[in-house]
Structure formats: C-alpha cells, structure tokens
Amino acid sequence: MIQPSEIRWGNTVLFKKSGRILPVACGAEQFGLIAQGQLADLFPVVLKEDVLLKNGFVENKDYALFPQAHEYRRVLPVKGKGHIELLAYLKSNKECLAWAVVDGVAASNPVFQLHQLQNLHYALTGAEL
Secondary structure: OOOHHHOOOOOEEEEEEOOEEEEEEOOHHHHHHHHOOOOOOEEOOEOOHHHHHHOOOEEOOOOOOOOOOEEEEEEOOOOOOOOEEEEEEEOOOOOEEEEEEEOOEEOOOOEOEHHHHHHHHHHHHOOOO
8 A cells, every 4th residue: 555645746656547557647636536535546566677677777787696686776866976876676586675875885765666766766866767
C-alpha cells in the first residue's frame, strides 16, 4: 500500500480504473482519491531492472557479484563538491533496492518503489527523475 504522505504530483504509480491497472503520473484524479481516503485503487511500482533502465540507470558489468546479482548506477547532476549517485541492486532473489551514495558512502535509507526513488532524486537534484 502507498502512504499518502509519500506521494508527490507527477509520481508514477499503478492506478486501477475500469478493471485495468496502468502506470500513471499522479495528478488531480489520484490526489482526489487520496483526499477521500480511497487508496485501494493505487499501487506502488516496484523497482525492477526495466524500471531502472527506463529511468537512466546504467548496469555495472564489472560488479563483483555479477551475474548472480546486478548493480545499476545513475550519477546525479548535483553542483558542488563530492560525487553523488543513485545505486540500485537487483539481488539473486529478484528483490531490487536503491539508495543515494555520496563519495562512496550510503546517504539514504534503501527504497524499493519507484515513487520513493523519484522523491529521493527530486530531493537531491530539484529535478524529476
């Protein structure tokens, strides 16, 4: 279930409407449902390889656990000192998680859903993923 406090305008979620479940960018219709407490038709998009690749991540073929597990990277265009990137890992059990890394040190809690990753990216860059 999605926590209403985690959703921003434009976050991608799965929306159930007329018997179909489709990815949508949150807008007025979704926020209307949230305001009414009707969250049953909103679902998170779980992070997967295709989601990462569509959002600008690049697979690290030199990852030590490859091919059993996969690492994906996205360098962030943040001004100032330091190297800031988002790292994502696809484990052998197909679980996928991501977090922010600053100069090689984890700088956030792990996220498992696309809207959380979008929010993390926005918080660090001020731009949409």
